Each structure stands twice: as structure tokens, then as C-alpha cells.
Amino acid sequence: MSETAEYPDVEGAARPPVLIVDDDPAMRAGLRQWMRLAGFEPVEAVDAEQALALLTPEFPGCLVTDVLLPGASGVDLLRKVKEIDPDLPVVLLTGHGDVSMAVEAMHHGAADFIEKPFDPDVVAAVVRRSVEHRRLVLENRALTRRLDDLQGLEARLIGECAAMRRLRQQISHFARTDASVMIVGETGTGKEVVARALFDLSARAKGPFVAVNCAALPETMVEAELFGHEAGAFTGADRLRVGRMEQADGGVLFLDEISAMPLSLQPKLLRVLQEREVDRLGGARPVPIDVRVVSAVNVDPQASVAEGRLRQDLLYRLNAVEIRIPPLRERAGxxxxxxxxxxxxxxxxxxxxxxxxxxxxxxxxxxxxxxxxxxxxxxxxxxxxxxxxxxxxxxxxxxxxxxxxxxxxxxxxxxxxxxxxxxxxxxxxxxxxxxxxxxxxxxxxxxxxxxxxxxxxxxxxxxxxxxxxxxxx
Known part of the structure; x- marks a missing residue:
């Protein structure tokens, strides 16, 4: 027998390996035949020493071992296997008089035990369940390693589908510019995450990032919130208030759900973006600002224009760059x-x-x-x-x-x-x-x-x- 393990790779393995440990040649032959018929690849050992030489933490199958082995027992083998990998499943085969030993082994982490004589279909079912559990464990470990290796944008915008790779490329490219960006994506896709990534990777990263949810602001307060007001501009305005656009000076203003902004206010926003200056309510003179605008919508912006909720000229100003986030249902895997x-x-x-x-x-x-x-x-x-x-x-x-x-x-x-x-x-x-x-x-x-x-x-x-x-x- 080879001293090194030879078994299929865990990912995409058509026949997962099952390590059979028994010193009885007839029993090994029977188990070998049953495992092959059940769709597994049998690997054999006659004692605990040979079995341990075939195992690594990456072994993608399970062990089926007799309790009574020459030298170290099946329970001793179980303990050693758990030192190699606590999640490696071990199934014990027991004679009638060994049941108490097998029950004790269950407390030490055995996946199951089967009493002799046994039905081959029962053995196959137990092995199938154990191998499936092993597959899930190794798959989870592989995913965890991949997550640990992620850095930068890959860690913030996780995904391996082509659409997500393209999204990260777009962010990296457009973050270096000062162009207005419109992010299009369904609710819950992570539009603000993309907006913050554009900000963090830009030359404005040391400036402020100011987020405004246009759908959450009362219509009567939108103008004062965005553009600010002077003291005495209206009843209750007892002191000067700096608007969100001024607060974002030198940084990024993120306008979420821009299509929910009142139509009456959209021409004023368009003028601010064109002139790069804000007129506070009640103000005597405009205040110059240096702001990059990133906006977001959860529906097709052209549909909002067609429905009369978004001005076409404002859309032209906001979507110099358009970034679309794919919904999760289209992100295979x-x-x-x-x-x-x-x-x-x-x-x-x-x-x-x-x-x-x-x-x-x-x-x-x-x-x-x-x-x-x-x-x-x-x-x-x-x-x-x-x-x-x-x-x-x-x-x-x-x-x-x-x-x-x-x-x-x-x-x-x-x-x-x-x-x-x-x-x-x-x-x-x-x-x-x-x-x-x-x-x-x-x-x-x-x-x-x-x-x-x-x-x-x-x-x-x-x-x-x-x-x-x-x-x-």
C-alpha cells in the first residue's frame, strides 16, 4: 500500500473516498464492493497506523473502521483522527459484544456505529450522510479562507460573478475622476456601499461624505435641508443653518433615491450643480462649493423621466457615469x-x-x-x-x-x-x-x-x- 493518500480532489469529486480500516480481508473486500456500488472510491488500511498515514485535514471523505483492530483499537484510531481534524467523520463497525465500546466512542465524536451483521444499504446510507457532512465542512472552510484573503474592494463588495468583477473595475476606474455618478440598483443591493467606495478611493477621501435620503425628507423641509437658510429666513429660522450641500464642500454628496426629490426643487438643484454655488434661503449672496455628486435610484432612471418624476436635464447632469449593481438573483454563486x-x-x-x-x-x-x-x-x-x-x-x-x-x-x-x-x-x-x-x-x-x-x-x-x-x- 502506498504511504501517501491518493483520492479525488474535494471540489467536483465524482466519487468521494471512503477509508476502510479492517484486518479481515473478506470484510474489506465486501465493504470495497459495496462502497463502489454506492458511488464511493474505497481506500483500504489493515490497522490504525496505515490508516493515519493516509489522512490529512483535507481528506474529503470519511472513515469506516472496525472497533477491534490489531495494535491500536478503532476507538484509539478515532481519538487520533480527531487530533488530525475534529470534523473528519468516523463510522465504527462493531460486533454484538462491542456495542458498549461503540457507544462510548460516540461520546468521543464518532459519526455513527453499525452493529454486525449489517445491511449494506444501511452502511451506504450512513456513509453517504457522513460524506455529505464532510463536503459541507470543507466547502465552508474553503469559503472562509477565501473571505480571509479578500482585501480592499473585494472585501467590501464580495462576489465572484462576472458582473461583480466588472462593478469593482468600474469603481476603481471612476473613483479617480470627479464626474457625477448615478448608481442604479434595486433596494438592498448596496448602493450606498458603492457610493462610499467611490469616495474612499478618490482624491476627496479626506473630505466629508454626506448622505441624503431624498425619499425620507419632508417635502416642506427639502430645500432648507439641502441648501440651508439664514437666520430669519422664515418663521422658526432663529439662526443660520448650513445645508447638506455646503456640509459636503470638498467631499462627496450622496443623493439617495434622487427620483423622490420634489419636481419643484429639481431646477434649483440643477442650477447649483451647474454654477457650483448655493443660494441659502434668505441669503444675500451665493456661497461657492466644491462638491462631487453621487446619486442613486432603485428603478430605471429613464422610466422615472417618462413618468414625470425626474427631469431629463437633471438626469443628464447626474449620470455622466452610470453604474448598475446586479440584483442578488443574477449573481450566480x-x-x-x-x-x-x-x-x-x-x-x-x-x-x-x-x-x-x-x-x-x-x-x-x-x-x-x-x-x-x-x-x-x-x-x-x-x-x-x-x-x-x-x-x-x-x-x-x-x-x-x-x-x-x-x-x-x-x-x-x-x-x-x-x-x-x-x-x-x-x-x-x-x-x-x-x-x-x-x-x-x-x-x-x-x-x-x-x-x-x-x-x-x-x-x-x-x-x-x-x-x-x-x-x-
Whole structure:
């Protein structure tokens, strides 16, 4: 046997490796055949020493080991494996008299144990669940490493799709100019993040960044807020007020939701941008300003013009450069990267452990439309982290309010059927307090079939306790 591990690369591996450890040649031959039929690539060792020589923290599969081995036992091997990688799954094969040892090993981190003689389909189901868990762990680690390596714009505007790479290139290029920029993007896509990036990378970075949400200002106060007023300009104006445009002198003025600005005020804004000077309300003379204007809209600006909400001449002045932010639904693969970034940040902020995503969580994350875009995703990540200690609810239930029972799931039919089957069995177990007999009666299943389904679907034995507390066998 080779002293170095030879197994497929974790990413895109068609046949994940399974390390079989047993000193019985007949048992190894049987397991080798079953694993290949189940779609895995068997790797073999006769004892703990050989097995450990084949393992690294990057091993993308799981171990299936007999408890009784020559030299170090399977439990000893388990402890050594956990030193190499605590998340590497180990499945123990036990004879009838070794069950107590195997139960003890579960407390040391074994993924599962199977008593001999066993059904090959049950072994395959347990291995499949363990390998899937391993895939998710390694995928999460790879994402975390990629996030840690991000710097500058890549860290602020996370995404690997072509549209996000182009967005970062546009920001880097246009930040060096003083041209007016209009940012177009749906609500929640991060328009202010882009505006601040333009500011931070520009020669104006040492000046002020003043943000104004035009939709949030009362119409009667917009003019005074933007342009300021002198003392006595109107009733209640007891002292001079410097407007937002003057406050942004030497820096950047960010006008969010510019199409919500009252039409009556838009000609005055246009004049300020053309003349580079502000007339305060009640002022005797104009005040010169040096401001770069970055504006944002959440709809097509030409549509706002057509609807009479935005003047065409003002649009020409504001969109010397137009930057469009893609909605999250068009950013293939970026949702997972963003979610991991937010989840890591919230786990650190709240001083708690980052929960792992399940296969169903990942499926929902990558197929949900995210109508609220990055803002909705950020909220989902925060709720996911905060609720993990309360029983780790699914991402689907946190976002939709339901476990997805009434939703219209998308994806492979096989995955959707398995997810539905798992929910039905888990709900039945919960209703009957983990008692197997009433679950069997309700679902009209033989006990052996239920055990096999629970193993295949990842439902643990603790969820299937009998009335007397004994485990289902």
C-alpha cells in the first residue's frame, strides 16, 4: 500500500473516498464492493497506523473502521483522527459484544456505529450522510479562507460573478475622476456601499461624505435641508443653518433615491450643480462649493423621466457615469459567499460559534430569489446565527416563516423528495416524543424500513428513543 493518500480532489469529486480500516480481508473486500456500488472510491488500511498515514485535514471523505483492530483499537484510531481534524467523520463497525465500546466512542465524536451483521444499504446510507457532512465542512472552510484573503474592494463588495468583477473595475476606474455618478440598483443591493467606495478611493477621501435620503425628507423641509437658510429666513429660522450641500464642500454628496426629490426643487438643484454655488434661503449672496455628486435610484432612471418624476436635464447632469449593481438573483454563486461572510461577522460580534449550514440550507440559499437582495441575506445570516443556540432552525424557516412545506421548492426531484420525507418523519417523531411504536403506526412502516430511512436521511437515534429510553435497533 502506498504511504501517501491518493483520492479525488474535494471540489467536483465524482466519487468521494471512503477509508476502510479492517484486518479481515473478506470484510474489506465486501465493504470495497459495496462502497463502489454506492458511488464511493474505497481506500483500504489493515490497522490504525496505515490508516493515519493516509489522512490529512483535507481528506474529503470519511472513515469506516472496525472497533477491534490489531495494535491500536478503532476507538484509539478515532481519538487520533480527531487530533488530525475534529470534523473528519468516523463510522465504527462493531460486533454484538462491542456495542458498549461503540457507544462510548460516540461520546468521543464518532459519526455513527453499525452493529454486525449489517445491511449494506444501511452502511451506504450512513456513509453517504457522513460524506455529505464532510463536503459541507470543507466547502465552508474553503469559503472562509477565501473571505480571509479578500482585501480592499473585494472585501467590501464580495462576489465572484462576472458582473461583480466588472462593478469593482468600474469603481476603481471612476473613483479617480470627479464626474457625477448615478448608481442604479434595486433596494438592498448596496448602493450606498458603492457610493462610499467611490469616495474612499478618490482624491476627496479626506473630505466629508454626506448622505441624503431624498425619499425620507419632508417635502416642506427639502430645500432648507439641502441648501440651508439664514437666520430669519422664515418663521422658526432663529439662526443660520448650513445645508447638506455646503456640509459636503470638498467631499462627496450622496443623493439617495434622487427620483423622490420634489419636481419643484429639481431646477434649483440643477442650477447649483451647474454654477457650483448655493443660494441659502434668505441669503444675500451665493456661497461657492466644491462638491462631487453621487446619486442613486432603485428603478430605471429613464422610466422615472417618462413618468414625470425626474427631469431629463437633471438626469443628464447626474449620470455622466452610470453604474448598475446586479440584483442578488443574477449573481450566480455569490449568495453563499456573502452569507458566510455575514455569518462569520455576526458570530464574532455576538461571541458565539458559527453554526454549520445543512444541505437543505445550502439548497435554499442558492435557489431563493432574495427579493430584498443583500440586505435580506444579511438579515437572514444574523437571524441564523442568533437562533442557532435555540435548536438550529433551518434557513428556509427563518426566511419564509415556514419549514418550506407550502413553498414551491426548486432543484432535483430526488433532493426535494428526500427533504419532504425527512420532514414527515421528523414531525412524526416530534409529535410522539421520540416514541417509535406510534410513529410506525402513524406512517404505516415496518420498523426496519423506518430505521433505514432515518439512517439515510440523517435523523439521529436520540430522536427515536423508545418508551423505555432504549435506542432503536
Amino acid at each position: 455569490d449568495a453563499r459567499l456573502l452569507f458566510d461572510s455575514f455569518a462569520n461577522r455576526f458570530a464574532a460580534d455576538y461571541g458565539c460559534e458559527r453554526p454549520q449550514l445543512s444541505a437543505d440550507d445550502v439548497a435554499f440559499l442558492t435557489t431563493h430569489d432574495w427579493p430584498g437582495n443583500v440586505r435580506e441575506l444579511r438579515n437572514a445570516a444574523e437571524r441564523f446565527v442568533l437562533n442557532a443556540a435555540m435548536g438550529a432552525p433551518s434557513l428556509r424557516s427563518l426566511v419564509s416563516g415556514e419549514a418550506g412545506r407550502d413553498a414551491a421548492p426548486r432543484g432535483r426531484l430526488k433532493d426535494m423528495m428526500e427533504a419532504h420525507e425527512r420532514r414527515v418523519i421528523a414531525d412524526a417523531l416530534a409529535r410522539h416524543g421520540g416514541r417509535i411504536a406510534p410513529v410506525l403506526a402513524e406512517l404505516d412502516l415496518p420498523r426496519r424500513t423506518l430505521n433505514e430511512k432515518m439512517a439515510r436521511l440523517g435523523l439521529t437515534r436520540s430522536e427515536a428513543a423508545d418508551d423505555d429510553g432504549s435506542r432503536a435497533k
